[in-house]
Amino acid sequence: MKNLKIIVLFFTATLFLTSCSRNDNGGDPINEEELITTLRVTLVTNQGPNVVIEYRDLDGDGPNAPIITSSSDLLANASYNASMVVLNETESPVDDITLEIKDEDIAHQFFYQVGGGLNITNITYLDLDENGNPLGLEFSLQTGAPSIGNFTITLRHDLDKFAEGVSEGNITNAGGDTDISVTFPLVIQ
Amino acid sequence: MRLFILFLFFTSYIYPQVCSETLEGSIEDFHDGSKLIGATIIVVGVEKITQTDLNGNFRLENICPGTYTLQVSHPECSTKIVQITVPNNGKLTIKLEHHLEELDQVTVKGSAGIDHVTTQLENKISSDQLESLSYANLGDALKLLSGVSSLNTGSTVVKPVIQGLHSSRVVIMNNGVRMQDQEWGAEHAPNVDVNSAGSISVIKGASALQYGGDAVGGIVLLEPERIIKNDSLFGKTILTAGTNGRGGTLTSSLTKTYENGWYANTQGTFKRFGDFEAPNYVLSNTAMVEKGASLRFGVNKFTYGFEGYYSFFQNELGILRASHIGGADDQFRAINSNRPLVINDFTYTIDNPKQEVTHHLAKVKVFRRLTNFGKLETQYDFQFNNRLEFDIRRGGRGDKAAVDLELSSHSLTADLSYDAHPKLKGNAGILLRYQNNYANPDTGVRRLIPDYDKLDAAIYVLGKYRLDDFWTLEGGFRYDFNHIDANKFYRKSLWESREYNLEFPEIVVEDFGNQILTNPIFNYHNFSGTAGFRYSFLKNYDLLVNYSLATRAPNPSELFSEGLHQSASRIEIGDIRFTQEIANKFSVALEKKEANFSFTINPYLNSIQNFILLEPVAIEQTIRGNFQVWEFRQTNATLFGIDIDGYVKLDRNFSVNTKFSFVKGNDKKTDEALIQMPPANLATYFHYKNKKWKNLKLSLESNYVFRQNEYPETNFEIFLPSTNTFALVDLSTPPDAYHLLHFNADADFKVFDNSVLNLGLTIHNIFDTEYRDYLNRLRYYADDLGRNIIVRLKINY
Known part of the structure; x- marks a missing residue:
């Protein structure tokens, strides 16, 4: 019986001695490392002012809706060169994810889709990955007559870049996982 | 079968007399x-x-x-x-x-069951059956019992569902220790090796109050093999190999016992499978590795004894690659494709997404028999559970876990049982538990479950009184106190959108800009109880009537979830306003037990107040496209159903047994069906047994799973940028009914004087039937398992 008491006492002591936790101060907040908050597209033409369109969602998958902005409408019948920046603005300093995409260029590709009656044609990739396949951080496009519609930019990773049509910018056979899928309502006038 | 000495009770003799x-x-x-x-x-x-x-x-x-x-x-x-x-x-x-073996299949423990419950059904899987399932996991093994189904994430993550309820509502007791292994998540399987158990029982309700007052669904009891009190050394080794997954299991155990009551038992299991296969394709990235070991030793004396137990469990499970979904666009593609979007060649390699779970369990138990009273038992146990989830991540972060949770639990229990009176038996006990959860911040992903400290205390009393040969009464009461002290970071946008800022401003500790640190503290007082009777009548008939009240405090996942749950590709949101679930369960069981004919009919009604469920409510736009938002919600629910078991022995060699389960769940607030209720299921087993020829046993199992026709409609429309159209994502329509046939054979061969070799063959899904199961969360993406031929070699020595 004496042994029993000692054992019980011992384990009770263990119970309370080990009761100090590692998280008494609550720790530090974690900023989602892989979060993409911002996609900024700068469209440059020699026929008029630059146009910047931006998708920004600072709370990621939180309840706040994204803010989609456009600095001005696109000019009709113009050719634009576009370049994109991808950011995580919850980090300080801001994390430029564009660099990460460039580093892993063979695993990434952007796709562009025009919807509604939007008159955009001749979308052409201007950059290539190590294997000579398109990446799409830079591209060009041609606007037509004044119109309104959707312009969707998709970033896939771990896709099959060699599948049929993928290097021409056709997403159908690409597969992979979607990192970015953003639709901009655009106006050409 | 050996005879063993069960419990020996100290007996006192009084003054000297004439002994005639x-x-x-x-x-x-x-x-x-x-x-x-x-x-x-x-x-x-x-x-x-x-x-x-x-x-x-x-x-x-x-x-x-x-x-x-x-x-x-x-x-x-x-x-x-x-x-x-x-x-x-x-x-x-x-x-x-x-013996249970005599009745051949799963049977129900009779009134001799001293330890658990008397007025609620307790179904048991015998060690023979467990041995033939040494390659399986706990969830699959339990499906042998009527009323038990499973909630799967693929074929390797299998959670038991008892009469329609799962996760925190099912208490799992492993050799007297309540498992604390983050059981709250739908894709968190129990961290138990079936080979470490001598037998497994399921109590379909909360009436075994000594194990907890919150078993709204039921209790799974894994018990080690009974120790024989004589000088012997024995062991067994089981080797299985299966064609599906091209892998197998090796498990071995060795037991040494002494006449003086000392004993030691050690056991180990290694399991490895490559990618499993559906009838028409490889289920890529579903390989798994599992390791388990346990050591048990102690002394079992007449008046006192102690036991030390340690078990280790570790597994690494691949999650079907094709189930990893970026956003609604990907989800639409995946669901509307007949085949998984990713099919690679067969491999043993496990890539992301995957889980790695480690569980340590240690306990020390001492007991002392009290003369003319009963027994006092004290137990301390420690558990450590580490859960790592790896995801497909950008920027070379794949090697870094996306979820890294460490859960440590210490429990101290004392139980005093009374059995001196021939008709009255009782137990009373207390429990103290301390638990700490630590979410490693190195993941670079916001904590899924926050850091918290939890204290539990409980006290219970239960008793059983045998009036006469016909009537036995049973009753009990339990009080549990839970205290949770958490450090939770909220995104400010969520904190405000749920109006926590108005209701709980006092719990904010620090403002970090877009996140705030809060310190929620909860105290729950839970009352539970049971009352019932058992009436034995005619010849071999028993009527069991039981009422149980179970109260369950919300778990950390229900309280604190907020954010994208990658493995489920949905945003899950909990609520800190939740109160306890209170379940009132009525169950009636009519049993007839005879060697040649037995049956059980068990209807039940479970009325649950503040039932917490998780369901899709909205679509949220993120930069990766649209995601479904699933919110935890409290409602009042009713579950009613019936489990039927039957057994007929046709002659000395042939027998048939069958089981049928049906459950219906209703949300009383919306008057709709509850989500994820198991469909009706009918299984029939035809057995042939020849004791004279190598103890040959053959059996054919027919398993018919009906289509679930009652479900809430939770489909949603999404915008598909690729086609510039809207499309319906059908998440709710259940798959069709299916019928599977399985075959099992085994025979004994004497190899040496003291060794018996048992050879077995199992063919699972004989016709390689394509099917999908409503309760498999990956049913949207791939078919379930195809044919599996398993050979088994068991040697006892």
Whole structure:
């Protein structure tokens, strides 16, 4: 019986001695490392002012809706060169994810889709990955007559870049996982 | 089958007297009342032994007046302990129950069940059945029992569902220790190796209050093999190999026992499978590795004893690659494709997404028998559970876990049982538990479950009174106190959108800009209870009627979830306003038990107040496209259903048994069906057994799973940028009914003097049927498992 008491006492002591936790101060907040908050597209033409369109969602998958902005409408019948920046603005300093995409260029590709009656044609990739396949951080496009519609930019990773049509910018056979899928309502006038 | 000495009760004899009393009686088969010849009767403490004669009668002479414990055993029956008083009026009749093996399949423990419950059904899987399932996981093994189904994430993450309820509502007791292994998540399987258990029972309700008051669904009890009190050394090794997954399991155990009560048992399991296969394709990235080991030692003396136990469990499970979904666009593509979007060649390699779970469990138990009273048992246990989830991540972060949770639990319990009175038995006990959860911040992903400290305290009393040969009453009460002290970071946008800022401003500790640190503290007072009776009538009929009240405090996942749950590709949001779930369960069971014919009919009604469920409510736009938002919600729910078991022995060789389960869940607030209710299921087993020829056993199982026709519609529309159209994502329509056939054969071969080799063959899904199961969360993406041929080699030594 004496042994029993000692054992019980011992384990009770263990119970309370080990009761100090590692998280008494609550720790530090974690900023989602892989979060993409911002996609900024700068469209440059020699026929008029630059146009910047931006998708920004600072709370990621939180309840706040994204803010989609456009600095001005696109000019009709113009050719634009576009370049994109991808950011995580919850980090300080801001994390430029564009660099990460460039580093892993063979695993990434952007796709562009025009919807509604939007008159955009001749979308052409201007950059290539190590294997000579398109990446799409830079591209060009041609606007037509004044119109309104959707312009969707998709970033896939771990896709099959060699599948049929993928290097021409056709997403159908690409597969992979979607990192970015953003639709901009655009106006050409 | 060996005989073992069960519990030996200390018996006291009073003052010296003339010892001239005679004790007479007979021993009968519990099932059919036939007289048992050659049963051994031992008067414990007096060392008087006798055997029954050809008429099943026995006679003991020269006994002093007093109270004695008789230990009655028979080669074909479970040993029984009976308390008697001398002088005894008239002849004593003691009924023994046949071994479970005699009834062949899953049977229900009879009234001899001293330890668990009397008025609620307790279904048991025997060690024989467990041995043939050594390659399976706990969830699949439990599906042998009626009323038990499973919630799967693929084929390797399998959670038991008892009468429609799962996760935190199912308490799992592993050798007397309540598992604390983050059981809250739908894709968190129990961290238990079935090979470490000697038997597994399921109690379909909360009436076993000594294990917890929150078992709204039920209790799974894994118990180690009973220890024999003699000098021996024995062991067994089981090797299985399966064609599906091209892998197998090796499990071995060794037990040493001594006459003086000391014993030691060690056991280990290694399991490895590559990618599993559906009938038409490889289920890429579903390989798994599992390791388990346990060590048990102690001493079992007449009046005292102790046991030390340690078990280790670790697994690494691949999650079907094609189920990893970026956003609604990907989800639409995946669901609308007949085949998984990713099919690679077969491999043993496990890539992301995957889980790695490690569980340590250690316990020390001491007991002492109290003269003329019962037993006092004290136990301390420690558990450590580390859960790592790896995801497909950008920027070379794949090697870094996306979820890294460490859960440590210390529990101290004391249980005092009373069994001195022949008709009244009882237990009373207390529990103290401290638990800490630590979410490693190095993941670079916001904490899924926050850091928290939890304290639990409980007290319970339960008792059972046997009125006469017909009536037994049972009742109990339990009070639990839970205290949770968490450090939770909220995104400010969520904190405000749920109006926590108005309701809980006092819990904010620090503002970090877009996140705030809060310190929620919750105290829950939970009351639970049970009351019931058992009525034995006619010949071998029993009626069990039970009411149980279970109260369950919300778990950390229900309280604190907020954010994208990658493995489910949905945003999950909990609520800190949740109160306890309160379940009132009524169950009735009618049993008939005979060697040639037995059945059980068990209807039940479970009315649950503040039932917490998780369901899709909205679509949220993120940069990766649209995601479904699933919110936890509290409602009032009713579950009712029926489980039926039947067994017929046609002749000496042939027998049939069947089981049917049906459950219906209703949300009383919306008057809709509850989500994720198991569909009706009918299984029939045809057995052939030939004891004379190598103990050959053949069985054919037919398993028909009906289509679930009652479900809430939770489909949603999404915008598909690729086609510039809107499309319906059908998440709710259940898959079609399916029928599977399985075959099993085994036979015994004597290899050496003391060794028996058992060879077995199992063919699972004989016709390679394509099917999808409503309760498999990956059913949207791939078919379930195809044919699997398993060979099994077991050697006892």
